[in-house]
Amino acid sequence: MTTICVDQPATGLRAWAASVTMAATVFTVVTAEMLPVGVLTPMSESLHTTEGVAGLALTATGVTSAIAAPVLPLLLGRLDRRAVLGGLMVLLAVSSFAAAVTPFYSIFMLARVLMGVTIGGVWLLTVSLARRVVPENAAGPATSLIFSGIGIASVLGIPAGAYVGELAGWRWAFAGVGLLSLGLTVALSIFLPNLAPERPVRLCDVREVLQVKQVRVGVILVALIVTGHFAAYTYVRPLVEPHTGPALIGTLLLAYGVAGVVGNFLTGALRPFRALTVIAAGIALTALAMPVLGTTLAGSLVLLVIWGFAYGGTSVSTQAWAHAAAPSAPESSSAVLVGVYNGSIALGAFTGGQVADQLGTTTVTWLPAVLATAALVVLLANRVQRG
Missing domain, CATH: 1.20.1250.20 (MFS general substrate transporter like domains)
Incomplete structure (x- = not known):
């Protein structure tokens, strides 16, 4: 063409x-x-x-x-x-x-x-x-x-x-x-x-890039990490508000965001494999700790900072993974990853909503704990992708 x-x-x-x-x-x-x-x-x-x-x-x-x-x-x-x-x-x-x-x-x-x-x-x-x-x-x-x-x-x-x-x-x-x-x-x-x-x-460009194994691994990692994150993060306000009050929600989200920017630059400087390992481990540990340590203002603040730092580099690191996996097809691999990324946001918000309505908001944190741990397993099984 x-x-x-x-x-x-x-x-x-x-x-x-x-x-x-x-x-x-x-x-x-x-x-x-x-x-x-x-x-x-x-x-x-x-x-x-x-x-x-x-x-x-x-x-x-x-x-x-x-x-x-x-x-x-x-x-x-x-x-x-x-x-x-x-x-x-x-x-x-x-x-x-x-x-x-x-x-x-x-x-x-x-x-x-x-x-x-x-x-x-x-x-x-x-x-x-x-x-x-x-x-x-x-x-x-x-x-x-x-x-x-x-x-x-x-x-x-x-x-x-x-x-x-x-x-x-x-x-x-x-x-x-x-x-x-x-x-x-x-x-x-x-x-x-x-x-x-x-x-x-062309449609065939997207099909071809999906034939690359490490692109498919990247799709799985994005789906697990992002779905788990948004299953809980979508409901972070009702999750922490009983312990902090509505007036401090903006301040807590600001602290989360600042930590996310720091995480973006620090984990973004790592190779994709190491960066995603840090991200998945940080999300899993924070999610496990939230029901126990997030019941006070200080605990919520500390955990949101760790959570923000861990998740902050996800966008940059997953795009770097896609580029390393398919360097000759950046637009096609980006289209696939962006599509899966946003679909995972949708799935996470939906799943978290079902859990919140049926079992209570405090139970949504087990979703990122399980899914981020699964992402760690996938990473360990695919150590070859270290570019």
Whole structure:
């Protein structure tokens, strides 16, 4: 198939402005996706449903983005990726405003489905386009900067949503995401260069990359770690609120997010095998300790910091695993991993919700304990992947 010529990347300040804008875009979609975590209790009360059912807001975005990530590249064809990113941010703005104003749970969930399309598309495009917005010698730092949007969303976005929800109501948190999305639509059109596709992705490309054993191992690891994490993290507010009070939820989530950024840089500097071993072990140990040590404010704070540090490097480490497993097919392997990642968010939120509603919120921590331990077993059985 003929390779499509693309414009040269920008240089100097414009190139880094493009990288910062893409990092802010990632920050916004991750904040939108995780926003229910910080406002779950008041959101469920306002929508007249249980916390477990309200937690399906993450399932809706996760399922949709899991489908959108591998399917969108097949549908976009030769469309300029800059225009696609702008369109996705407009869609995020519309869906955020709809979630902010609707009194109906069904319409709220429809808005979350539309958010899922944006999340899947933005995750995939920013991963594959990072190296194209800056000169080749700056591709590594630019990629790290763009990925930092994920960690910063945990540090600022989710706690900010919790604070706004506490001060003005959870709906204003969603409205704020909508306003930020509109601003980024303009910024993307200004700072990004033309980004025509280098080569349209074909369905056979995705099939071929799945034939690589270590890609399949990466899929299993993502499914176990991310499903386990979100089975409990989705319900972290009702999990710790009885021991801390609602006023401190934002502060605890901020501590979790700061630890996540530190973990992102420290575990991200390790080889994928070692990084994922640290991540899986940290999540398993924290989950086991939570019912025993997380019954006080101090205990909850310490465990959330350890939890955040452990999970913080997951996105970078799983993408590094995918690149090491299939270096000649970065977009296809990223599409697969991003799809599984977001599908695992959905599965984790759904499973945790069922356990929370049937057995009580305090029981959800056994899910990450079991699944993260299973991930450790998979890692030990596949030591060959040390790249």
